Amino acid sequence: MTNHLERSFSIGGVHIAQPLALAPMAEVTDTYYRSLIKELGGVGLVVSEFISAEGLTRKNDRSHQMLAFNENERPVAIQIYGGDPERMDDAAAIVEAQGVDIVDVNMGCPVKKIVNSGAGSALLKDFDKAARVVEKIKAAVKIPVTVKVRKGWESNDVIPLLKRFEDIGVAAIAIHGRTRSEAYTGASDWNYIARVKSELTIPVWGNGDVKTAADAIRMFETTGVDGVMIGRAALHNPFIFRDIHAYVRGERMIENEVERRIDAMQKYLSKIDAAPQIDRWKLHKARTVIGWFSKGIPHGKDIRMGLQDIACVADAQRLLELARTRMNAYAA
Numbered sequence: 001m002t003n004h005l006e007r008s009f010s011i012g013g014v015h016i017a018q019p020l021a022l023a024p025m026a027e028v029t030d031t032y033y034r035s036l037i038k039e040l041g042g043v044g045l046v047v048s049e050f051i052s053a054e055g056l057t058r059k060n061d062r063s064h065q066m067l068a069f070n071e072n073e074r075p076v077a078i079q080i081y082g083g084d085p086e087r088m089d090d091a092a093a094i095v096e097a098q099g100v101d102i103v104d105v106n107m108g109c110p111v112k113k114i115v116n117s118g119a120g121s122a123l124l125k126d127f128d129k130a131a132r133v134v135e136k137i138k139a140a141v142k143i144p145v146t147v148k149v150r151k152g153w154e155s156n157d158v159i160p161l162l163k164r165f166e167d168i169g170v171a172a173i174a175i176h177g178r179t180r181s182e183a184y185t186g187a188s189d190w191n192y193i194a195r196v197k198s199e200l201t202i203p204v205w206g207n208g209d210v211k212t213a214a215d216a217i218r219m220f221e222t223t224g225v226d227g228v229m230i231g232r233a234a235l236h237n238p239f240i241f242r243d244i245h246a247y248v249r250g251e252r253m254i255e256n257e258v259e260r261r262i263d264a265m266q267k268y269l270s271k272i273d274a275a276p277q278i279d280r281w282k283l284h285k286a287r288t289v290i291g292w293f294s295k296g297i298p299h300g301k302d303i304r305m306g307l308q309d310i311a312c313v314a315d316a317q318r319l320l321e322l323a324r325t326r327m328n329a330y331a332a
């Protein structure tokens with residue numbers, strides 16, 4: 001069997017040692033989440049949640065806080081979104097000044113509020129504007145510029161636009177095989193992803209509906225992409241990237257090892273506890289992220305019920321210790 005994971009590649013000179021990426025997810029892939037995923041292993045690139053170009057250029061505190069990253073995340077991409085080409089280039093320059101490896105442009109977000117401002121997947125309706133956005137960003141920064149797109153707005157074909165991006169000097173494309181109007185319904189069109197890969201010469205990340213290690217390998221095999229990008233599956237199984245390597249090597253996957261999950265959850269809690277954000281933010285993060293990570297494991301329901309009563313991150317840590325003790329008592 002070909003080992004797809006042994007094929008490293010370069011995005012505009014940035015070495016991607018493992019062809020698996022954590023997809024950008026708003027309110028999820030902040031520096032704490034990304035560095036946890038990176039520490040758990042197996043991932044070659046992590047991408048930030050999208051950050052508003054408007055917010056960055058107007059010096060909005062929250063947007064600037066979202067630029068934070070940890071050295072252990074490298075290579076790391078920061079994603080920006082916006083509908084105004086005159087702001088996107090300045091926002092990209094702010095991202096570059098932060099010292100990250102790659103700036104990624106969001107052309108996939110289907111959310112009404114975003115597309116109504118001409119940003120996200122709305123750019124796929126106007127190829128000239130989309131090309132202008134990318135051209136201006138390319139002229140403003142030296143770090144590699146990548147673009148994440150959907151298959152189209154409705155039924156239009158974005159491949160001609162992607163070829164323009166390639167001519168402008170975009171270093172890689174991530175393609176989610178759904179149109180904007182499909183939002184998250186139906187299935188990601190892997191045949192279309194294969195077409196994108198075959199028509200471009202720059203690296204292509206395939207994205208959409210990789211839920212298991214076997215799915216990831218199937219995506220490599222059926223589409224020929226350079227790398228596989230994973231979003232939602234990493235919400236429930238932070239070990240997914242590691243597990244894909246284990247699967248290929250015929251080793252045991254750790255997806256369902258409760259002890260390792262609890263370790264990962266505690267690691268995450270320690271990270272947010274040390275963050276400069278306010279306590280209310282920490283509590284919210286503890287509840288949501290531990291809520292996801294505890295799904296599908298024995299005693300996970302007890303953990304999620306307990307989350308309703310926590311008042312601080314230390315309570316969440318105690319809850320996980322209790323779950324660990326219970327689990328060990330059960331196993332003895």
Ligand SMILES: Cc1cc2nc3c(=O)[nH]c(=O)nc-3n(C[C@H](O)[C@H](O)[C@H](O)COP(=O)(O)O)c2cc1C
Binds near residue numbers: 028106233
């Ligand atoms: C909670 C959530 C937030 C997301 N936020 C972003 C985002 O900020 N930028 C982006 O390009 N895509 C975003 N996406 C889309 C994902 O990056 C990805 O394209 C999509 O979920 C399909 O991949 P998957 O099936 O592996 O989840 C988001 C998806 C989810 C579920």
